[in-house]
Amino acid sequence: MTTVNLKHLAKELGLAVSTVSRALRDSYDIGDDTKKKVMALAHKLNYEPNPYASSLRKHKSKTIAVIVPEIANNFFSLAINGIEDVAQEKGYHVLIYLTHENYAKEQSITRYLQSGRVDGVLMSVSNETNDIQHIHALKQKNIPIVFFDRVCDNVDTTKVTTDDFESAFKGTEHLIEQGCKNIAFFSVPSFVSIGNKRMLGYEEALKMHKLKVNPNYVVYDTNNAEENLKQVKRVLSGKKRPDGVFASVEKLAITTYHACNELGIQIPKDIKVISFSNLNTASLLNPSLTTITQPAYDIGKRAATILFRSLDKKNATIMNEKVTIAATLIPRDSTRQ
Amino acid sequence: MTTVNLKHLAKELGLAVSTVSRALRDSYDIGDDTKKKVMALAHKLNYEPNPYASSLRKHKSKTIAVIVPEIANNFFSLAINGIEDVAQEKGYHVLIYLTHENYAKEQSITRYLQSGRVDGVLMSVSNETNDIQHIHALKQKNIPIVFFDRVCDNVDTTKVTTDDFESAFKGTEHLIEQGCKNIAFFSVPSFVSIGNKRMLGYEEALKMHKLKVNPNYVVYDTNNAEENLKQVKRVLSGKKRPDGVFASVEKLAITTYHACNELGIQIPKDIKVISFSNLNTASLLNPSLTTITQPAYDIGKRAATILFRSLDKKNATIMNEKVTIAATLIPRDSTRQ
DNA sequence: TAAAGTTTCGAAACCGTTTCCGTAAATAAA
C-alpha cells in the first residue's frame, strides 16, 4: 500500500535522500559500509525506484516503441520476439503500437511519441504510408528511429531488411526454372519499400528470361480479406490463366490457396506458387508451400541491437545505412514440376 | 530540439503555468477566450505534454503490461491484437513482456512492475509457474491483474478463458464418434490451468464412453521442440499405437503432423488428430486439421475491457469472477472416418 | 452602497529521483 521510496529509506537510515540515491547506484563517493546498509534496507523493504520520477529527471525512459502494421502475422510476431529478447537483456521496455495498415493511426502514434515517452522507435511502416512528414517530426525531436522490413528509403537512418530484390529475383527465376511462363505477382502497393523492391526483382527476372510483364497479373493487397480473394480469383479465372504465382506477402499466398480450392485449380499441376512467408506450417500445407523465408527473429534482433547501441551513447546518432540479411528459398511441393 | 513545455506556453501567453495546464484540460474555471488562445498556441507549437511528469504527479501512467509466455503463437498474437485495439481506443499504452515459459523471468518482470510503471496487468502465466508469490506481491501494491487463458485459479481476480473443460470433452467425444478407441493426449503440464481443465475434460469423455485412460498416451510440452518430437514419436511408435490424438496446444499438433510424416503414419486413416488451435491455415494443411478454435481476439479484448473499466474508476477493484467464452469445434479431414 | 457570491486566474506545493554545489572531517603534503 504505502509505497516505499527514497525518502522512507533515508529517514529510516538517518541519511540524506541524495546519499541513499547514490548509494543505490553504487556511486563512487559513498562509503562502502553505508552502501551496504542502504542496499540491505532497500532489499529488505522491496524498494523499487519510481521509473517516472527517474525518467522525468534524466530525460531517458529506457523504453522504446515498436510500431508495426499488425501483430497477428508470423513475420512481425517473430520480429517482436527478437526485439523483446534484446530489450530484456539491455533493460529496456517495449511499447507496442499497431497501425492496422492505417496511415492516420500511424500518424497519431508518431505524433504522440514526440512527447518523449520513448527513447527510440523501431518501425515497419503501414502500406498506406506514402508521406513521411510524421517521421521527420519525430526525428526533429531527436528521437532515433530504426526501420525494419518496411522502410522509408528517403529518411536518413538505419534500415534493416532482407535482400528483397535478390530474393524476389531468385524466387521468380525458381518459378521459371520449374516451367512457368506466365507469372502473376501478388503484393503490397509499390510505394511500400518491399512492394517496390520485390516488384523490381520479379520484373528483372522476367526480362532476363525474355518473358513479358503482364500488368493484368498484378494484384495489390487491399487490406480486406474478401476483396483480396475476389481480386485473386479474378486473375486466376481470367482468360489467360497464369501458370505461376509469386506472392510477395504470406497473406496473399493463403488467399491463393483458398482461391485455387474454390476454383478447382490444382497446385502445382495447374499453377505453381511461391511466397515470401514465415509460416511454420509451410511444409505441412496441401501442397507444401515453397517459401522465401525471412529471418524475422534476426531482423528484429538486429534492428533492436542497432537502436540500443545508439541509445546507450550520449549522442544518439544513427548511421544512414542499409543492413541486409539474406532470406532463404526453400523449395517445396507447390512449385514442383 | 528545444522541447516545448507548459512554461514556454505560459511565458509566451503571459499566463501562469497553472492556467495553461487547466486550459489545456478544459477545466471549468478558465475563461473561454483564454482557453482558445492557449489551445491555439499549443497546437501551433505542437505541444505534447510530458507523460512522465504527469504520471509522477498523478500516480497514473495510462499504461498496462501484457505478460505472455510467447508471442510467435497465433493465440497470443491474436489476443494481443484485441488488447491493443481497446487500449488504443481508451488511450492506454501497452508494454509487452515475454516470459518464454520461464518462471524466473516471470518473477523478475512482476517484481519490476511493483515500481508503479503500469496501472494494471494482463497476464497469461508460463507453464513453469507453480507458485504465486510474485502475483500476490503485485496485488499488494494495488496493481490490478486480469488473467486470460492461462490463469491462476487461487488468485482473487477476474479470469477470462474459454470453456476448456467442455471443449476438451467435446473434442475427445468427437474423436470417439469418429471411431477412436485409444486416444493420446498431448498437453502442457497439468498444474497449468488449461492443462488441468483440458485433461479433466478429456478424461471425463473417456470415462463416459467406457474407454480407459492410458497414462502412456500422455505427453507434456517440454518447451523444447526436439524433445517434444522425440516424446511424440515414442508414443506413436509404441507397441500399442493410439488411433487418435488430442492436442491440447497447437504446437503439439504440428509436432504430431511432423512425427506422422517421419514415421509414415497416415492421418486420418491410421490416426485421427484434433487440436486446440488458432492456425489460420488449418484448412490448408495436409490433411486439413480439425480444430477447437478459441476466440483469441475476443479473449484479449474482453480481458482488456474488464481491466480498463476497473482502472477508470477511482478505487480499482476487480471482481473475483470467471468469464468464459466458448470455443468452436471445426471438424476437418484430420478426424474424418 | 455595502455585503455576498461568482468567475478567472496566479503562487506555490507536490510527485520521487538525480545532480550540482558545498562542507566537515580525515588524510596527505609542505
Place this chain on the structure above:
DNA sequence: TTTATTTACGGAAACGGTTTCGAAACTTTA
C-alpha cells in the same frame, strides 16, 4: 603546524506537469 587534498555526505534545485489554496476583479443581491 599549516595548508592542500581527498573522502563522505547533506541541502537544495531541477525535471514538467497537476492540484490546492487563495485572491483579485467582476457581478449579483439586499
